[in-house]
Amino acid sequence: MKTKIFPFLLIIIISIIFVIFYKGLQNSNVYQPQMGKQKNIPIFIAKTFETEEIFKSEDIFEGDKFYLMNIWSSWCVPCKDEHKFLLNLSTQKNLKIVGLNYKDKKNNATNFLNELNNPYDFIFSDTDGTIAIEWGAYGVPESFLLYKNKIIKKIIGPIDQNSLLEIKELIQ
Amino acid sequence: MASLIGYYSLIIGFSISFLIIFFSIKNLSKSKLDNKIIFSVFFQFFFVSLSFLGLVQSFITSDFSNETVFNHSHTTVPTFYKISGAWGNHEGSLLLWLLVLTLFIFLFLLRSNDQPKKYRIFTLLFQQIIIVGFFVFLIKTSSPFNYIFPIPKEGLGLNPILQDPALAIHPPILYLGYVGSSIIFSSALAAVVTNYISSSWARHIKKWILTSWIFLTLGILLGSIWAYYELGWGGFWFWDPVENVSLMPWLALITLLHCTLVLEKKQILTSWVVILSIATFTLSMCGTFLVRSGILNSVHTFANDPERGLFILIFLFILVFLSIFIFLFFYKSEKTTTNSFFWLSKETSILINNWFMMYFLSVVLIGTTYPIFLEVLSSEKISVGPPFYNKLIIPFLVPFLLAMAIGPKLKWIKSELENKLNLILFLIISLLLSTFIIRNLDINFLINTILVTSAFYLFLITLKDFFSKKFKNLSQNLAHFGFSLLILSILFNNFLSTEIITNLKINETYEDGALKINFEGIEQKNEQNFKAIIGKFVIEHNGGQTDIMQPELRIYNQPNIITSEADIKTTLYKDKFMTMNSVQNQEYFNIRYQVKPFMIWIWLSTFLISLSGMIGFFKKRYEN
Numbered sequence: 001m002k003t004k005i006f007p008f009l010l011i012i013i014i015s016i017i018f019v020i021f022y023k024g025l026q027n028s029n030v031y032q033p034q035m036g037k038q039k040n041i042p043i044f045i046a047k048t049f050e051t052e053e054i055f056k057s058e059d060i061f062e063g064d065k066f067y068l069m070n071i072w073s074s075w076c077v078p079c080k081d082e083h084k085f086l087l088n089l090s091t092q093k094n095l096k097i098v099g100l101n102y103k104d105k106k107n108n109a110t111n112f113l114n115e116l117n118n119p120y121d122f123i124f125s126d127t128d129g130t131i132a133i134e135w136g137a138y139g140v141p142e143s144f145l146l147y148k149n150k151i152i153k154k155i156i157g158p159i160d161q162n163s164l165l166e167i168k169e170l171i172q
Numbered sequence: 173m174a175s176l177i178g179y180y181s182l183i184i185g186f187s188i189s190f191l192i193i194f195f196s197i198k199n200l201s202k203s204k205l206d207n208k209i210i211f212s213v214f215f216q217f218f219f220v221s222l223s224f225l226g227l228v229q230s231f232i233t234s235d236f237s238n239e240t241v242f243n244h245s246h247t248t249v250p251t252f253y254k255i256s257g258a259w260g261n262h263e264g265s266l267l268l269w270l271l272v273l274t275l276f277i278f279l280f281l282l283r284s285n286d287q288p289k290k291y292r293i294f295t296l297l298f299q300q301i302i303i304v305g306f307f308v309f310l311i312k313t314s315s316p317f318n319y320i321f322p323i324p325k326e327g328l329g330l331n332p333i334l335q336d337p338a339l340a341i342h343p344p345i346l347y348l349g350y351v352g353s354s355i356i357f358s359s360a361l362a363a364v365v366t367n368y369i370s371s372s373w374a375r376h377i378k379k380w381i382l383t384s385w386i387f388l389t390l391g392i393l394l395g396s397i398w399a400y401y402e403l404g405w406g407g408f409w410f411w412d413p414v415e416n417v418s419l420m421p422w423l424a425l426i427t428l429l430h431c432t433l434v435l436e437k438k439q440i441l442t443s444w445v446v447i448l449s450i451a452t453f454t455l456s457m458c459g460t461f462l463v464r465s466g467i468l469n470s471v472h473t474f475a476n477d478p479e480r481g482l483f484i485l486i487f488l489f490i491l492v493f494l495s496i497f498i499f500l501f502f503y504k505s506e507k508t509t510t511n512s513f514f515w516l517s518k519e520t521s522i523l524i525n526n527w528f529m530m531y532f533l534s535v536v537l538i539g540t541t542y543p544i545f546l547e548v549l550s551s552e553k554i555s556v557g558p559p560f561y562n563k564l565i566i567p568f569l570v571p572f573l574l575a576m577a578i579g580p581k582l583k584w585i586k587s588e589l590e591n592k593l594n595l596i597l598f599l600i601i602s603l604l605l606s607t608f609i610i611r612n613l614d615i616n617f618l619i620n621t622i623l624v625t626s627a628f629y630l631f632l633i634t635l636k637d638f639f640s641k642k643f644k645n646l647s648q649n650l651a652h653f654g655f656s657l658l659i660l661s662i663l664f665n666n667f668l669s670t671e672i673i674t675n676l677k678i679n680e681t682y683e684d685g686a687l688k689i690n691f692e693g694i695e696q697k698n699e700q701n702f703k704a705i706i707g708k709f710v711i712e713h714n715g716g717q718t719d720i721m722q723p724e725l726r727i728y729n730q731p732n733i734i735t736s737e738a739d740i741k742t743t744l745y746k747d748k749f750m751t752m753n754s755v756q757n758q759e760y761f762n763i764r765y766q767v768k769p770f771m772i773w774i775w776l777s778t779f780l781i782s783l784s785g786m787i788g789f790f791k792k793r794y795e796n
Contacts, residue, residue: 007500014496018489024467024544025481 041069041149042134049101049109049123060122066095066171067146070120070159071132073102074112076140082158086119089164095171099123102132102140145170175238178226179317182267185219185274186307188212193300196293205289209296210281216303217274224258224271227316231258236327239318240264246329246730248701256340257330262464262480263316265343270306272344272351273299280355280380287376294362295355301494302354305487313480329730332702338398346391346418350456352384353421356428360449361495364502369442374435377449381432382789384452385425389782392418397775404736404751406671406766408774411558413468416540417459420533424452427529430522437584440519444526446503450495457488467544521579528572535564566623573626573659576652577633580645598636602628613667624663630656647788654780661773668746668769675760682763688712689765702728707752707761721750721765747771 044057061067070086072079090097099120101109104127113120126132135144138156145153145167153170155163192212199206227240231254236242244261245254259268277299284292310316333339359377363369395418400408409415428448434441462468465481539556546552578595606624610617634653672689674682682689690710697704705725712718724737734754741748746769753762 007496010496011493014489014492018485020545020548021461021467021485022482023548025465025485 041144041146041151042131044131044134046100046124046126046131049099049106049125052125055124060098061146061149064148068095068097068167069100069135069144069146070097071100071102071126071135071137071140071142073104073140074108075104076102078158079141080116082141082160083116083119085159085161085164087117089159089167090119090121092168092171095167096121100131100135101125102137103127103129173235174226174229174233175235175241175317175319176226178223178230179315181219181223181226182307182311182315182317185216185223185270186304186311188216188219189300189304189307192216193297196297196300200290200293203289205281205292209293213274213278213281213296217271217278220267220271220274224267227264227267228255228258231255234327236325237319237321237323238316239320240316242320242324242327244330245327246701247326248729249330249335250700252337253330253335253340257334259343260330260334260339263310263314265347266306266310266314267316268344269347269351270303270310272347273303273306273354276351276355277303277358280359283379284376287373288366288368291359291362291366291368291373294365295359298358298361299354302358302491305490309480309483309487313483326730329701329728331731332726332728332733332735333402335728336398336402338394339402342391342394342398345387345394349384349386349388349391350418350421350459352380352387353425353452353456355380356384356449357453357491357495360446361498364446364498367502367504369435369446371436371439374432374445378429378432378436379789381425381429382785385422385429386782386785386789388418388422388425389778389785392422393775393778393782396778400771401738401740402735404738404753404764406738406749406751406764406768408771411539411556411561413540414459414463416536417455417462420455420459420536420540421452423529423533423536424448424455427526427533428452430525434519434522438519441523443503443505446499450499454488454492454495457484457491461485461488462540468540516582518579518582518584521575521582524575525572525579528568528575531568532565535561539564567619569659570622570626573630573656576655577630580648580652595633598632599625599629602626602632615667620663620667624660627656627659627663631660647784647791650784650787651781654777654784657773657777657780661770661777665768665770665774668767670767672763672765674763675755675758676763677760680760686714689763691761691763699726701730702726705754709750709763711748711765719748721748723750723752725752725754742772744772745769 041057041061045054046057047053048055068086068089086097089095097120099122101123104125106125124131132140132142135142141158143155143159143163144151145155153167159167192209195206195209195212199209227238229235230238230241231245232251234241234245234247234254236245240261240263244264245257249257258264277296280295280299281292284295356377359373359380363373363377392415395415396408399410400406428445431441431444431448435445461481461484464484467481539560543554543556546554581595603621603625606621606628610621610624613620630652634649634656637649638653672682672684674689676682676689676691678691678693680691682691688711690712692708692710694705694707697706703726705727706722707724709721709723710718711721719741721739721741723739726735726737727733728735736751736753738749738751740750746767749764749766749768749771751764753764755762
């Protein structure tokens with residue numbers, strides 16, 4: 001009896017391996033990071049842009065409010081394009097906009113804001129770019145919509161008309 | 173022109189396969205092997221070589237009407253690398269594989285005159301099944317002779333990291349190993365079908381096992397040396413899927429070798445031998461599948477073409493089912509000669525060795541294929557790295573090393589341990605020695621002492637045996653000695669390696685307690701197909717001595733890729749290893765300086781191991 005079951009089992013096992021390899025062939029082997037899970041926002045300590053005081057992120061982001069964390073820089077051309085949308089959003093009462101000034105010189109950044117107006121309620125400096133790394137940012141500009149210390153929406157690249165409407169919808 | 177000859181020779185070689193199969197089947201009932209068969213096998217080999225030479229010639233003359241040449245060569249590549257470029261790609265390497273397949277079966281027929289005719293014919297038939305499979309694969313999915321029109325003026329170039337002497341000969345040597353296992357596979361199946369699993373078969377096939385094992389060892393060694401100095405990470409083994417894939421047949425082969433030693437003496441372990449013979453080639457093919465189909469992410473993934481993957485997969489499973497079928501229907505188990513072993517005998521120790529090897533093999537196999545299974549079943553992606561292998565393999569090395577020291581001392585059938593006192597004495601010496609060494613190092617004391625003790629034990633015992641009067645088996649002793657040396661060098665290399673990673677601008681100095689690195693400057697050089705930027709670093713050690721290191725950055729023109737060439741200063745005690753990398757948009761360079769003790773001993777000991785195989789190959793018979 002034993003000898004009859006053994007070949008049978010062997011063939012079944014090998015067939016299963018075949019099927020799995022076959023299926024595996026169809027999967028792409030390009031690694032893509034998983035998105036869609038809501039992650040807690042990273043905690044960081046940084047200098048404020050104007051006064052260069054040291055601030056903790058916990059002190060800024062309160063629990064039940066919406067925040068838009070926007071990574072920007074004066075040398076970044078697309079940041080100029082998205083600026084009008086940020087100004088538009090700054091009129092929203094239930095949204096606070098926090099800027100992260102990425103690898104920038106203070107003078108240039110100040111000129112940039114003076115020229116185009118300041119949409120931010122609060123600005124951190126990230127002179128060496130480490131905070132942006134902690135947030136998992138791909139580049140500038142990039143924006144994160146936060147609620148209850150979670151990232152609920154990530155916008156890679158400049159904010160445009162579509163994402164503006166989306167954000168407005170989300171914070172309602 | 174050369175491509176055309178190559179293509180038609182390939183087709184002719186393919187047709188000869190059917191001729192051979194036809195002749196062989198007709199010959200089965202006759203008493204003598206027909207000379208026609210040997211001639212047609214020779215002609216098949218001849219035409220495949222012609223085809224291969226045609227491809228090499230197209231590469232030498234940079235004939236860009238050939239798609240393979242266009243994709244993998246360039247007029248400015250040095251001639252040596254034009255030639256090696258012929259097998260530095262998927263299509264060409266498969267042609268090389270086919271060449272070795274036909275060469276080996278030809279040699280097999282020439283060298284097996286003393287074997288039964290029926291067995292030889294069946295081996296040829298099984299080998300032809302494999303050869304036909306590869307012909308179809310080559311011609312249908314990966315022809316190296318595709319024509320492109322209009323003819324491009326320039327080729328796309330050879331990947332610069334392949335432009336290296338070690339890597340130019342790495343594939344042919346490795347293939348001799350992989351493909352050698354196909355002969356073992358065919359002949360084991362033939363021996364099962366003709367009921368010829370016996371000690372004379374074991375003696376005959378042992379030469380083939382040794383051949384493919386020696387080449388596989390050398391091939392892996394070359395690949396490892398290349399990875400060490402070319403990839404710039406300073407390691408020699410990364411547990412990358414493609415490395416694992418070469419390690420698995422290696423483990424199967426070495427187990428098989430030990431089993432045939434037993435089979436040569438006694439009619440036992442026959443099912444081990446048959447299954448391992450099948451497994452060795454299956455694992456080689458499985459490796460080809462994993463690497464070539466792009467199912468795994470690996471540094472070496474050549475071609476990402478599902479059609480090719482599917483073909484190898486189907487072919488692989490046809491071979492697996494065929495061999496299972498043959499094994500189940502034809503294999504007659506041992507004629508129940510005293511199947512029970514006495515616990516203290518050479519047979520038992522070889523059986524123990526087998527189980528250890530099977531364990532190592534399964535760890536590597538699971539580590540390599542588990543991510544595929546997991547992804548298919550749960551669409552989760554993981555990658556299995558060195559910690560997995562280290563944790564599962566290293567603890568088991570301890571008993572394995574001890575068994576390697578004691579096992580060869582035992583006699584066949586039943587034995588007493590002679591010189592027990594000696595064995596215990598050596599254990600105490602190695603324990604003291606390693607305690608003394610490990611105590612002075614800042615590492616986990618217990619596990620490392622045990623590890624080093626067992627390695628030293630094997631080292632001392634085998635060393636003593638070189639001088640022993642009753643000295644009989646040089647190749648065995650050398651192999652075990654080489655292995656102990658390998659483990660010792662890897663261990664101490666691991667314990668004592670130091671590394672500095674820093675960013676430096678020209679004329680800047682890095683300083684820490686023990687040394688100073690001055691970045692003195694860079695100079696440029698123009699070579700045939702790349703520009704070199706050579707850094708000059710002066711390293712001042714606290715003791716007063718200085719080294720000048722000159723790592724290099726190479727900017728290749730076609731394809732436009734930057735590679736970094738490590739500067740390595742090798743001595744018997746340690747390697748000093750430095751690489752430099754440019755950082756985009758920055759003035760500074762990223763510098764990596766490593767001191768790696770006993771590096772050269774890792775290479776030497778592996779070479780010793782394969783040397784022991786060569787000695788075994790030329791020795792008349794295994795006596796003990």
